Amino acid sequence: MEKAADTTGASPADTAESRQYLGLRDGIAARIAAGDLKPGDKLPSERQLQGEFALARGTIREALFLLEAEGAIFRRDRSGWYVSPPPVVYDPTRWEGFMSYVEAQGRVPSTHTISTATIPADPLLSDIFARPLGAPLHHIRRLRSVDGRAVLVEKLVVDAAITPGLIEFDLNTSLTAILKRNFGITVARNQISMQPCALTGDEAVDLRQKSGLPGLALQRVSYDGHGRVVEYDHEYWRHDAVQINVDLRVR
Amino acid sequence: MEKAADTTGASPADTAESRQYLGLRDGIAARIAAGDLKPGDKLPSERQLQGEFALARGTIREALFLLEAEGAIFRRDRSGWYVSPPPVVYDPTRWEGFMSYVEAQGRVPSTHTISTATIPADPLLSDIFARPLGAPLHHIRRLRSVDGRAVLVEKLVVDAAITPGLIEFDLNTSLTAILKRNFGITVARNQISMQPCALTGDEAVDLRQKSGLPGLALQRVSYDGHGRVVEYDHEYWRHDAVQINVDLRVR
DNA sequence: TTGGCAAACTGGTCTGAACCAGATGCTCGA
DNA sequence: TCGAGCATCTGGTTCAGACCAGTTTGCCAA
Numbered sequence: 234m235e236k237a238a239d240t241t242g243a244s245p246a247d248t249a250e251s252r253q254y255l256g257l258r259d260g261i262a263a264r265i266a267a268g269d270l271k272p273g274d275k276l277p278s279e280r281q282l283q284g285e286f287a288l289a290r291g292t293i294r295e296a297l298f299l300l301e302a303e304g305a306i307f308r309r310d311r312s313g314w315y316v317s318p319p320p321v322v323y324d325p326t327r328w329e330g331f332m333s334y335v336e337a338q339g340r341v342p343s344t345h346t347i348s349t350a351t352i353p354a355d356p357l358l359s360d361i362f363a364r365p366l367g368a369p370l371h372h373i374r375r376l377r378s379v380d381g382r383a384v385l386v387e388k389l390v391v392d393a394a395i396t397p398g399l400i401e402f403d404l405n406t407s408l409t410a411i412l413k414r415n416f417g418i419t420v421a422r423n424q425i426s427m428q429p430c431a432l433t434g435d436e437a438v439d440l441r442q443k444s445g446l447p448g449l450a451l452q453r454v455s456y457d458g459h460g461r462v463v464e465y466d467h468e469y470w471r472h473d474a475v476q477i478n479v480d481l482r483v484r
Numbered sequence: 485m486e487k488a489a490d491t492t493g494a495s496p497a498d499t500a501e502s503r504q505y506l507g508l509r510d511g512i513a514a515r516i517a518a519g520d521l522k523p524g525d526k527l528p529s530e531r532q533l534q535g536e537f538a539l540a541r542g543t544i545r546e547a548l549f550l551l552e553a554e555g556a557i558f559r560r561d562r563s564g565w566y567v568s569p570p571p572v573v574y575d576p577t578r579w580e581g582f583m584s585y586v587e588a589q590g591r592v593p594s595t596h597t598i599s600t601a602t603i604p605a606d607p608l609l610s611d612i613f614a615r616p617l618g619a620p621l622h623h624i625r626r627l628r629s630v631d632g633r634a635v636l637v638e639k640l641v642v643d644a645a646i647t648p649g650l651i652e653f654d655l656n657t658s659l660t661a662i663l664k665r666n667f668g669i670t671v672a673r674n675q676i677s678m679q680p681c682a683l684t685g686d687e688a689v690d691l692r693q694k695s696g697l698p699g700l701a702l703q704r705v706s707y708d709g710h711g712r713v714v715e716y717d718h719e720y721w722r723h724d725a726v727q728i729n730v731d732l733r734v735r
Numbered sequence: 736t737t738g739g740c741a742a743a744c745t746g747g748t749c750t751g752a753a754c755c756a757g758a759t760g761c762t763c764g765a
Numbered sequence: 766t767c768g769a770g771c772a773t774c775t776g777g778t779t780c781a782g783a784c785c786a787g788t789t790t791g792c793c794a795a
Contacts, residue, residue, distance in 0.1 A: 252778065255695070278745060289780045291542075294746090299696040302682035311746045311787045320679065328734040425730045428571065429680050429700050429723035431553035443747080444506070445550040447698040447723070449680050455734075472680035472698070479676040481732055483579040483706075503748065529775060540750045545776090562757045562776045694777080737795085744789075752780085759774075765767090 253288055257296035260286075265305060265316055272318040276306065279314075302447065304473030307382075310441060320476045321379055325453065328420045330409035331377055340379045347374040347386075347439065349400040351393055361454060362392050362462045369393035371400050373408075376439050384474035386439045390465040408464075418463055420455040427451040429472070436469040447472040504539055505546035511537075512551060516567055527557065527565040553698065555724030558633075561692060571727045572630055576704065579671045581660035582628055591630045598625040598637075598690065600651040602644055612705060613643050613713045620644035622651050624659075627690050635725035637690045641716040659715075669714055671706040678702040680723070687720040698723040 250256035264270045277285065282293045297314055300306045308314050321335055335342035353367040362370065371391045376383055389408070391399060396416050404411075412418040432440060432448040440448075448469055455464040501507035515521045528536065533544045548565055551557045559565050572586055586593035604618040613621065622642045627634055640659070642650055647667050655662075663669040683691060683699040691699075699720055706715040 254778080280745080291781090292779060295778080299682065302696050302698055303684070304679075304681065308746075309788090311744085312789075313745065325730065326732050326734060420734050422731075422733050425732070426727065428555075428727040429698060430555070431550065433554070445553050447553055447680060476677065476679040479576065479730065479732070480673075481577050481676070481730070482673050483577060483671050505748080531775080542751090543749060546748080559776075560758085562774090563759080564775065739794090740792090742789105742791085745787085746785105747787095748783100748785075750781100750783080753778100754780105755776105755778075757775085757777095759772105761772080762770090764769085 254292050254295035254299065257282075257286060257288065257293065258299045261296065261300060262303075262305060270316045272316050274316045276314040276316070301473075307471070307473060308443070310443065317473050318380060318382070320474055321384065322476050322478050324478045324480070325423055325425050325451075326479055326481065328409065328423075330407040332407045333409075335379055341381070343378045343381070344405045345376045345378070346404045347376055349373050349404065351400065358390060358465065361465050362390075364392065364394070371396065373400065373404055375404065379474065382474075383440050383471075385468050385470040386436050387469070388467045392462065395461075395463075412463070418457055420463055421458045422456040422460075424454040424456075425451065426453075427477070430469070432469060432471075440469070440471060442471070449475060449477075505543050505550065508533075508537055508539065508544065508547035509550045512547065513554075513556060516556060521567045523567050523569040525567045527567070529564060552724075558722070558724060559694070561694065568724050569631060569633070571725055572635065573727050573729050575729045575731070576674055576676050576702075577730055577732065579660065579674075581658040583658045584660075586630055592632070594629045594632070595656045596627045596629070597655045598627055600624050600655065602651060609641060609716065612716050613641075615643065615645070622647060624651065624655055626655065630725065633725075634691050634722075636719050636721040637687050638720070639718045643713065646712075646714075663714070669708055671714055672709045673707040673711075675705040675707075676702065677704075678728070681720075683720060683722075691720070691722060693722070700726060700728075 250259065261270075261276070270276065276282075279290055279293050279297070283290050286293070297306065301308065304317055304320070306314050307317050321338060321340065323334070327334065332342045332344070350372045351369050352372050354362060354364055354370050356366065358370055359366045359368065362368070371393050373389050373391070375387050375389070377385050377387065393399070395418065396412065399411070402411050402415070428450055430448050430450040431445050432442050433444045436448070437444040437446065449472055451468040451470065453464070453466040453468070454462060455466070457463050501510065512527070521527065527533075530541055530544050530548070534541050537544070548557065552559065555568055555571070557565050558568050572589060572591065574585070578585065583593045583595070601623045602620050603623050605613060605615055605621050607617065609621055610617045610619065613619070622644050624640050624642070626638050626640070628636050628638065644650070646669065647663065650662070653662050653666070679701055681699050681701040682696050683693050684695045687699070688695040688697065700723055702719040702721065704715070704717040704719070705713060706717070708714050
């Protein structure tokens, strides 16, 4: 019940942690660093850790949440906690799709199309695409995975006028490739906005995350060589699954 | 003790939340959206909310954490919870310093220099700056605020050979301006890497955050027109304080 | 061998209680 | 008037126990 004043070491502020969950976090982090726990490995269950460290389950979970926030571990709902694989490096300046750059990093990408539809442009999209209100736009919602783990959901919108029949294609492959091969479309410019966010609602469900876990929201507007808007994309990434790399000239 | 099945509305799955903390989150979010609570306003204390909603304090905190992860509120340690101001928009392609782009958004920026030093290059920095091991480099650590709230800490390194006496200047102003005015240095290219992270250790302390809260880590290498490395920068942002915007040509 | 079901397991949610330590505000004495 | 100091308030940490709802597993029947 009491705090069991931590008198472990000579330097109370250095190694001996004032807060128990920090100590536990360091312990688990050390196991991962030492290679006792490798990416994909399952951690002992919360109740097992409870017995092992003689801490309340809440305290155990506090440490796990911290490791999760640091990207060191992730959870699969009601299954357990697992050691995170390294993140994918993402360079938004490169116009290669997800499939190719994930593969280039020696990982196995996969895509699952959640839904497709052709919908009339609402005011916002009409504005973005510079097309009249009600102009047909393809809406595609996809879930993308790396090594079998869902890492991002995307909602993308494409101008139906320049990509007739797009949603009849197999969208579980590279959209980049489809646009280029079948419609002769390539992207010359991207406008990107991103912000750290909490994954909630649909996104959390699709990523099999508990609602409220941190993520990265990324919006992209892609233009072709004529300055025409080709694609409008909303991506929601697991925060621990991605690292952004950009190389750019300054204006 | 029981879950007190929320019978507030007509549609149990729509508005009425299955989890109490989600309901409370929505309630507070609604107050903010409605303008009852404005940016900077203090929320009722956890114990007050406890009385008001008849929930355990842990449940109250669960809802607050969620709002915090969403960037809607933030905490000041042992002072209270406050409504977040809107984020600053940050465009890494633009070579104007923090001071100018924050001001351009109608906010009040400020900078506090935590420490400065001139230190011989270690292997990593020697490599980055393409300078011999041990070459003198200026290390600067600064805390930057918007409207009085600390939003980022940065650790930056500048080649001392091309900026002699840099750390004698008043570094609480724009470094961009100092480099340009006093050393004739401008940046032509940036290489940026960023990833969502947890703020821990020094960063958390400086930002007066609890260790483990989500943030955004950003590293930047800046080059001048001759391809010479001018500056190496590590920034740690509060996750709710920044939105990244980039406009770029595709390779 | 295989399919389905049930028990066991795991994380998710919630309660309620206690004590700690920094922030804040108020009071009282100099 | 003003500063020191204390009381109070606030979030931070930890404990212990309970029940819920998906996941997993292993057994048994077809």
